[in-house]
Amino acid sequence: GDLTVTGGKIALASGFIDVNGTVTEKEGFNLKGVSSMVNLGTEAGNISGIPVEGEGALTILVHGKGDDVILDFDVNQQKAKFVQFDFGKLEGRITYDDKKSLILISNVNGKQDGAAYSVNGTVDLGPSDNISLEASFSESPPDDLFRIFTHQLRNISWIPRGMTGAISGRAKVGGKYTDGVNTLEIAAQVSGRSLSYKGEVV
Numbered sequence: 001g002d003l004t005v006t007g008g009k010i011a012l013a014s015g016f017i018d019v020n021g022t023v024t025e026k027e028g029f030n031l032k033g034v035s036s037m038v039n040l041g042t043e044a045g046n047i048s049g050i051p052v053e054g055e056g057a058l059t060i061l062v063h064g065k066g067d068d069v070i071l072d073f074d075v076n077q078q079k080a081k082f083v084q085f086d087f088g089k090l091e092g093r094i095t096y097d098d099k100k101s102l103i104l105i106s107n108v109n110g111k112q113d114g115a116a117y118s119v120n121g122t123v124d125l126g127p128s129d130n131i132s133l134e135a136s137f138s139e140s141p142p143d144d145l146f147r148i149f150t151h152q153l154r155n156i157s158w159i160p161r162g163m164t165g166a167i168s169g170r171a172k173v174g175g176k177y178t179d180g181v182n183t184l185e186i187a188a189q190v191s192g193r194s195l196s197y198k199g200e201v202v
Contacts, residue, residue, distance in 0.1 A: 014039035028065020054080035071096040083177060084151040088112030101126035112148050115140035129178040139166035152186060165195035
């Protein structure tokens with residue numbers, strides 16, 4: 001038979017989700033869950049071997065039927081980290097396609113101190129274990145951009161920390177996350193304005 005949920009509440013380790021919607025034989029799932037505060041590190045912690053952190057508001061939309069269920073996560077997360085990238089504040093929609101075992105990220109906007117950027121791409125949780133992400137960032141202080149990649153850049157001595165000015169551009173991240181996040185490839189194209197490092201104009 002059909003099911004209608006009104007005023008449902010699901011208790012989580014870090015908060016509650018209010019649930020409303022329907023589950024019908026004809027349409028399948030049409031549910032909406034809303035929480036003003038969820039800690040993703042507590043709830044998800046590690047999704048298919050991918051470390052996830054963050055806390056903040058979360059809306060979950062569950063729709064579809066049978067093995068073709070889609071979960072849309074509208075996030076407004078602080079202190080967000082994903083595959084050891086320190087994203088800071090993230091806001092936007094992340095979709096999980098259960099049938100394809102695929103995470104879709106589309107125009108998710110982030111802010112790490114003075115650095116503003118948007119992220120698009122996919123994470124395949126299936127056999128390929130492939131990550132393909134692209135971030136574009138507007139003119140931002142160099143150190144704030146470097147902070148996003150703190151883990152990945154930690155052993156690179158020539159990174160010009162303390163540089164002033166503004167950097168804009170794009171960065172692509174790809175590879176198999178099951179091989180370890182240290183094996184992911186990062187390719188960036190950047191341009192700078194009024195850059196100065198240790199008193200020297202770049």
